[in-house]
Amino acid sequence: MKINDVILRTITRIIVFIILTFGVYLFLSGHNTPGGGFIGGLVLASAIVLLYLTSDIESIRKSLPFDFKLVAALGVLLATGTGFGSILFGVPFMSQTFAYFELPIFGKTELTTVTIFEAGVVLAVVGVVVTIILSMSESEEA
Amino acid sequence: MIEKILFTALALFAISILIALYRIIKGPTTPDRAVALDMIGVNLISVIAIVSIVLKTKAFLEAILILGILAFISTIAISKYVERGVIIERKSDN
Numbered sequence: 001m002k003i004n005d006v007i008l009r010t011i012t013r014i015i016v017f018i019i020l021t022f023g024v025y026l027f028l029s030g031h032n033t034p035g036g037g038f039i040g041g042l043v044l045a046s047a048i049v050l051l052y053l054t055s056d057i058e059s060i061r062k063s064l065p066f067d068f069k070l071v072a073a074l075g076v077l078l079a080t081g082t083g084f085g086s087i088l089f090g091v092p093f094m095s096q097t098f099a100y101f102e103l104p105i106f107g108k109t110e111l112t113t114v115t116i117f118e119a120g121v122v123l124a125v126v127g128v129v130v131t132i133i134l135s136m137s138e139s140e141e142a
Numbered sequence: 143m144i145e146k147i148l149f150t151a152l153a154l155f156a157i158s159i160l161i162a163l164y165r166i167i168k169g170p171t172t173p174d175r176a177v178a179l180d181m182i183g184v185n186l187i188s189v190i191a192i193v194s195i196v197l198k199t200k201a202f203l204e205a206i207l208i209l210g211i212l213a214f215i216s217t218i219a220i221s222k223y224v225e226r227g228v229i230i231e232r233k234s235d236n
Contacts, residue, residue: 010220019211026204034204043208050215054224056231137230 005054012054021045030118037118041125048130057134067132072127079120082113148196155189157159176220 027040086095098112110118162185165178187206194202223229 020213022207031190032200039208043211046211046215050218052230053215056233081186121186133230
């Protein structure tokens with residue numbers, strides 16, 4: 001059965017970029033304001049789920065050729081890796097630090113090691129959520 | 143004065159959410175329920191905006207954006223289920 005969904009496809013092309021931008025903003029505004037790795041990861045995962053909704057699994061798998069279970073494992077490795085990195089400097093596990101740097105374009109910027117940990121959390125959340133939703137939709141076929 | 147107006151608006155939004163809830167529970171067809179769910183999402187966005195005016199804070203604006211995104215995606219998912227019977231297809235035929 002053919003269904004005319006031109007409006008949905010056209011709108012999705014624009015909306016996905018807005019959602020991805022908002023997800024990256026939530027991820028970067030983490031440790032001082034509302035937001036953080038978990039929420040940013042959920043918003044990024046919802047953008048990917050919207051792509052799967054408007055198109056089908058085969059064509060999205062061609063354009064996003066990631067194994068999302070591998071993405072989740074990489075995220076957990078990165079998050080715990082920053083935790084173990086603090087042991088090398090003689091401080092307790094999961095200690096975080098920050099400093100202010102002069103960057104060329106941004107001016108005085110606060111750079112923290114929490115951001116690397118949050119990047120790991122983002123990868124883990126995106127991988128797990130997309131894997132759960134895809135396996136839920138695949139079980140119906142089999 | 144402005145406080146009274148804001149609290150009256152909050153009460154009216156609460157009543158309209160209750161009416162939409164009745165439509166979700168009672169609603170004869172699935173499209174009725176989909177429209178009522180979308181209406182609850184829009185009303186919740188308005189309620190959060192009014193609460194953030196009353197409390198004089200900007201911390202809830204991200205919650206408004208997230209709620210808008212989730213209401214959009216859930217409405218698409220429900221209407222796709224109503225129309226095709228499957229939400230995420232393995233291979234589309236068009």
